Amino acid sequence: MRNRLALSLDIGKNGKFDMINRKTKILKDILKDKTVGIAGLGGLGSNAAISLVRAGVGNLILVDFDKVEQSNLNRQYYFIEQIGKFKTKALSDNIKNIDPAVNIIVHNKRLKKGEMYQPFKQADVIIEALDDADFKTSFIEENLVNYPDKKIIGASGVTGYGNTDKIELEKLGNLFLVYDKNALPSEKGVLFAPKIALIANMQADIALKVLLGDNL
Amino acid sequence: MITVNGRKISWIENETVRDLLKRMRYTFPNIVVKIDNELVKRKDYDNTLISDGAEIKMIHMISGG
Numbered sequence: 512m513r514n515r516l517a518l519s520l521d522i523g524k525n526g527k528f529d530m531i532n533r534k535t536k537i538l539k540d541i542l543k544d545k546t547v548g549i550a551g552l553g554g555l556g557s558n559a560a561i562s563l564v565r566a567g568v569g570n571l572i573l574v575d576f577d578k579v580e581q582s583n584l585n586r587q588y589y590f591i592e593q594i595g596k597f598k599t600k601a602l603s604d605n606i607k608n609i610d611p612a613v614n615i616i617v618h619n620k621r622l623k624k625g626e627m628y629q630p631f632k633q634a635d636v637i638i639e640a641l642d643d644a645d646f647k648t649s650f651i652e653e654n655l656v657n658y659p660d661k662k663i664i665g666a667s668g669v670t671g672y673g674n675t676d677k678i679e680l681e682k683l684g685n686l687f688l689v690y691d692k693n694a695l696p697s698e699k700g701v702l703f704a705p706k707i708a709l710i711a712n713m714q715a716d717i718a719l720k721v722l723l724g725d726n727l
Numbered sequence: 728m729i730t731v732n733g734r735k736i737s738w739i740e741n742e743t744v745r746d747l748l749k750r751m752r753y754t755f756p757n758i759v760v761k762i763d764n765e766l767v768k769r770k771d772y773d774n775t776l777i778s779d780g781a782e783i784k785m786i787h788m789i790s791g792g
Contacts, residue, residue, distance in 0.1 A: 555792045642792040644757040648769065651759055651788075655766045665759075669791040683784055684764035690786060697791035707791075 539567035546570035548634030552598040556640030557588035558711035570614045576621040586704040628657040636721045639665035662721045669707045670700025731783045738779040745772040755787035
């Protein structure tokens with residue numbers, strides 16, 4: 512029996528709220544059986560994962576090779592005491608603190624070109640949350656080619672502040688791209704939590720739309 | 728006529744994706760190119776011709792995640 516304490520629903524006794532709660536429950540029941548794959552657990556991946564777990568996604572595939580550093584804490588979903596831990600482990604722990612029933616498959620490795628798609632065979636939808644632009648491009652290519660039936664949600668241009676109205680969302684066949692075409696690359700621009708977490712949450716929101724379709 | 732990122736421009740016979748990137752002055756090395764929603768892989772830029780009326784999206788990937 513799955514213990515979904517953190518996400519249990521308090522079904523009210525009066526009509527309107529009762530109906531809304533029932534709808535929420537139906538959606539959460541769908542999400543419980545879905546799997547989201549996330550490549551990269553930095554500012555995009557860690558924030559997207561947490562939001563998806565809060566939404567009720569029951570299964571995650573998490574891929575990263577890095578360890579948590581002090582400098583990550585300004586935007587990534589980790590805590591001081593997790594510095595030095597693998598991000599796969601640290602994020603799994605944080606997810607379990609929100610919902611212990613989530614199934615997490617971790618791949619603690621650096622993705623290699625040519626096999627970047629491999630960890631995501633079981634995923635219903637894939638989030639590209641990598642750092643390097645070349646790897647981002649290859650990841651999107653490989654997944655679109657190898658999984659013609661899966662949706663890929665990528666992001667490009669996460670630095671800066673004060674211009675979130677310039678973030679665009681493009682749907683190109685199976686590829687969704689959230690992007691700010693004028694943003695500087697991470698090695699030249701400033702990385703702040705609000706914009707990167709916003710883009711991460713846009714990716715998570717698109718994932719929900721892909722998983723739930725037009726249900727309710 | 729072809730459409731590139733929402734902008735209508737002239738169609739040129741025998742133009743490849745690589746040529747079009749040059750014409751658009753897109754010098755970024757990492758670009759996702761979709762023609763009529765179909766992905767064009769980076770290794771195919773030189774041998775993929777643009778057909779008249781094509782709807783093209785060229786979005787460059789910027790480091791950061």
